[in-house]
Amino acid sequence: MSQSLSGRRVLLIIGGGIAAYKALDLIRRLRERGAAVRPILTKAAQEFVTPLAAAALAGQRAHTDLFDRADEAEIGHIRLARDADAVVVAPATADLMARMAGGHAPDLASTVLLATTLPILIAPAMNVRMWQHPATQRNLATLTGDGVSVVGPNDGAMAEAEHGPGRMAEPGEIADALETMLTARSERGGLGFLAGRAVKGSLAGKTVLVTSGPTHEPIDPVRYLANRSSGRQGHAIAAAAAAAGARVTLVSGPVSIPDPAGVAVIRVETAREMLAAVEAALPADIAVFAAAVGDWRPAEARGGKIKKDGSAVPPLTLVENPDILATIAGRTEGRPPLVVGFAAETDDVLDNARKKLAKKRCDLLVANDVSHEGGVMGGVENTVHLLGRDGALDTWPRLGKDEVGKRLVARFAELLSKAPPA
Numbered sequence: 001m002s003q004s005l006s007g008r009r010v011l012l013i014i015g016g017g018i019a020a021y022k023a024l025d026l027i028r029r030l031r032e033r034g035a036a037v038r039p040i041l042t043k044a045a046q047e048f049v050t051p052l053a054a055a056a057l058a059g060q061r062a063h064t065d066l067f068d069r070a071d072e073a074e075i076g077h078i079r080l081a082r083d084a085d086a087v088v089v090a091p092a093t094a095d096l097m098a099r100m101a102g103g104h105a106p107d108l109a110s111t112v113l114l115a116t117t118l119p120i121l122i123a124p125a126m127n128v129r130m131w132q133h134p135a136t137q138r139n140l141a142t143l144t145g146d147g148v149s150v151v152g153p154n155d156g157a158m159a160e161a162e163h164g165p166g167r168m169a170e171p172g173e174i175a176d177a178l179e180t181m182l183t184a185r186s187e188r189g190g191l192g193f194l195a196g197r198a199v200k201g202s203l204a205g206k207t208v209l210v211t212s213g214p215t216h217e218p219i220d221p222v223r224y225l226a227n228r229s230s231g232r233q234g235h236a237i238a239a240a241a242a243a244a245g246a247r248v249t250l251v252s253g254p255v256s257i258p259d260p261a262g263v264a265v266i267r268v269e270t271a272r273e274m275l276a277a278v279e280a281a282l283p284a285d286i287a288v289f290a291a292a293v294g295d296w297r298p299a300e301a302r303g304g305k306i307k308k309d310g311s312a313v314p315p316l317t318l319v320e321n322p323d324i325l326a327t328i329a330g331r332t333e334g335r336p337p338l339v340v341g342f343a344a345e346t347d348d349v350l351d352n353a354r355k356k357l358a359k360k361r362c363d364l365l366v367a368n369d370v371s372h373e374g375g376v377m378g379g380v381e382n383t384v385h386l387l388g389r390d391g392a393l394d395t396w397p398r399l400g401k402d403e404v405g406k407r408l409v410a411r412f413a414e415l416l417s418k419a420p421p422a
């Protein structure tokens with residue numbers, strides 16, 4: 001096991017929810033990676049796990065009470081809020097997120113969160129309906145706007161026999177996200193002040209919108225039309241933009257990869273939902289359309305499952321989906337100053353890409369060959385060609401999608417600095 005968090009001091013706030021048991025495993029994972037972990041348990045967390053168990057795994061005492069005299073004399077809550085390199089909140093319940101977003105401080109955990117200037121990573125965990133409630137989504141937007149990083153929640157079966165986003169990210173994913181957050185902050189000059197608000201970086205102060213992943217177009221409640229996009233390239237761009245100091249919104253179709261740290265993620269299924277989410281997320285300085293949007297959808301999504309009745313195969317009539325990139329790039333008002341499109345091609349890559357750039361009116365087009373042999377669609381590497389409006393062409397070697405994301409972000413920053421203001 002690599003000591004990738006060696007010497008890091010993590011203040012782990014454990015919220016009250018069934019996922020609290022996974023926080024114990026998180027303590028173990030963080031320590032395996034070399035971090036020192038100081039746990040704080042909310043009152044509700046203690047209904048699920050004991051301070052003794054957390055302390056035993058952490059190898060140091062667990063804190064619980066704001067008004068514990070012995071505690072305050074030994075290490076006050078202000079020192080707790082300072083004596084670490086990062087704060088991780090896992091599980092972050094809907095209530096804890098609301099307290100953080102509202103600046104309320106009725107107990108030790110929320111007082112420390114209000115008093116700290118350290119980078120904060122939250123791992124939300126709650127019932128799917130609570131997660132999707134507009135109040136929670138509002139709180140999430142406030143927190144990411146304040147510079148809080150978020151990991152998860154994941155899709156999956158939950159304690160109440162329901163399915164959907166709400167499951168806490170796995171301990172390994174949380175530890176990975178913590179590493180990403182700490183690396184991103186040291187890359188932009190180690191500025192963690194005010195939980196990331198005072199940031200440096202080539203895109204500091206800029207807003208970036210990225211679409212990513214496939215869309216699912218329903219045929220009936222159990223079947224849909226989709227494509228092989230994994231979302232890796234779009235997610236890598238979002239992660240790189242956040243690491244470069246931008247405030248990033250990622251509108252993602254259904255994917256099975258983790259959310260990038262420090263990015264506000266809006267999950268959608270269909271092309272029409274993606275367009276609505278993009279409209280809601282604008283304005284932005286840069287809009288990157290990396291999603292593999294379904295060009296067509298079934299004319300009618302049936303309310304009940306289509307049954308085999310032994311006779312004819314059911315017909316599938318398709319209608320065209322809105323073109324999200326062309327809609328936004330064609331605007332005269334509210335058009336982002338830098339609009340970046342992608343072109344997924346299997347034949348005549350450059351020729352088709354040039355036509356797409358003109359037709360969709362983007363400022364930069366990233367073309368890639370997605371024929372089956374290349375393994376780009378769904379894979380971890382990409383060979384891209386960059387086409388500018390002025391006809392300039394750049395071809396990069398085959399690179400990991402993360403590296404492509406970083407290089408693209410550097411190019412965006414350069415182009416934006418030359419673009420006329422919106």
Ligand code: CTP
Binds near residue numbers: 291
């Ligand atoms: N795009 C979009 N909305 C759509 C279709 C595509 O926003 N309904 C965007 C993609 O995100 C990408 C660009 O348009 O940035 C090109 O996508 P691509 O699938 O390569 O091209 P299409 O327009 O679908 O054309 P074709 O399938 O004929 O190649």
